[in-house]
Amino acid sequence: MSDAPHSQEEESHEGFIRTPKQLMAVVVASFVVPVVIIIMLINFVAWDSKPAAGSDAMTAESVARRIQRIGVSDYKDVNDVKSMKSGEQVFQTQCTACHSTGAAGAPKLGDEAAWAPRLKTGYDALLNSSLKGKGNMTAQGGGDFSDFEIGRAVVFMANKSGGKLDEPKAPAPAASAATK
Numbered sequence: 001m002s003d004a005p006h007s008q009e010e011e012s013h014e015g016f017i018r019t020p021k022q023l024m025a026v027v028v029a030s031f032v033v034p035v036v037i038i039i040m041l042i043n044f045v046a047w048d049s050k051p052a053a054g055s056d057a058m059t060a061e062s063v064a065r066r067i068q069r070i071g072v073s074d075y076k077d078v079n080d081v082k083s084m085k086s087g088e089q090v091f092q093t094q095c096t097a098c099h100s101t102g103a104a105g106a107p108k109l110g111d112e113a114a115w116a117p118r119l120k121t122g123y124d125a126l127l128n129s130s131l132k133g134k135g136n137m138t139a140q141g142g143g144d145f146s147d148f149e150i151g152r153a154v155v156f157m158a159n160k161s162g163g164k165l166d167e168p169k170a171p172a173p174a175a176s177a178a179t180k
């Protein structure tokens with residue numbers, strides 16, 4: 001009778017560590033577990049600076065783009081007529097999206113009936129619409145060309161559609177020299 005309570009008491013004192021092996025396991029775990037937790041926390045905190053898989057956010061190029069100075073000059077030499085796009089090139093790059101398909105109600109290339117009333121307004125008016133936009137067409141049809149290139153594209157389109165416009169003159173060197 002006296003034995004039973006005693007052994008129970010002993011058991012509760014000893015807890016779950018009963019053998020030297022278990023003691024070793026507990027000692028090792030009490031070192032390893034905090035270290036693992038610390039490593040995981042460091043990883044968690046440093047996560048931000050790691051690029052996501054497949055992201056190019058940290059490539060040299062995109063970093064350079066992020067830190068480039070504002071107002072970098074994208075200067076086009078308006079006198080360099082040779083490097084400018086021809087009317088056809090501009091058309092193929094930019095204008096064809098709408099003016100070949102008639103998208104958004106654009107007058108189609110070669111559709112003389114659609115162009116006749118517009119051609120009557122004259123080259124200057126057509127150029128003006130192209131540069132500033134008209135109706136569903138945004139400025140330059142959304143392009144980024146020099147005014148001269150747009151002029152060439154207008155002439156290209158107009159002359160394919162029943163017009164007889166002259167090729168626009170290259171910008172006068174004197175005039176643009178003054179604006180340099």
Ligand code: HEC
Nearest residue numbers: 095098104105106118126129130134135136137140141153
């Ligand atoms: C997003 C479609 C779109 C693109 C791209 C586009 N246009 Fe147009 N364009 C239109 C539409 C729509 C009209 C008819 C506008 C109206 O009369 O309301 C138009 C009309 C014109 C006209 C006649 C303007 C007038 O006064 O009647 C010219 C010239 C013209 N475009 C030139 C160009 C040139 C040059 C480009 C390429 C640099 C270009 N467009 C690109 C949609 C486009």
